[in-house]
Amino acid sequence: MASKNVTRTDLAEAVYQTVGLSRHESAELVGQVIAEICDTLATGETVKLSSFGVFTVRNKGERVGRNPKTNVEVPIKPRRAVTFSASHLLKAHVNRDK
Secondary structure (H helix, E strand, O other), rough: OOOOOOOOHHHHHHHHHHOOOHHHHHHHHHHHHHHHHHHHHHOOOOOEEOOOOEEEEEEOOOEEEEOOOOOEEEEEOOOOEEEEOOOOHHHHHHHHOO
């Protein structure tokens, strides 16, 4: 089965088809929603989307990694990573035809 990536344009088209906004307004709406999620995560807050899942920011400490080609140890700087936990409803929806 070939996989297809859903793009921002695909989401805007779905909003256009479902809600009836113009294509431009639909694209703006999708962009605003994504920007709000990004801005919220950038402040370290959690984003909970009911019946979909939870985006959280995790602080990862400094650690030593290894270059697999040269086997040389390399320090990895501390960083923040975004994690996603799917809701039980999303999991059930994805697995309903399995």
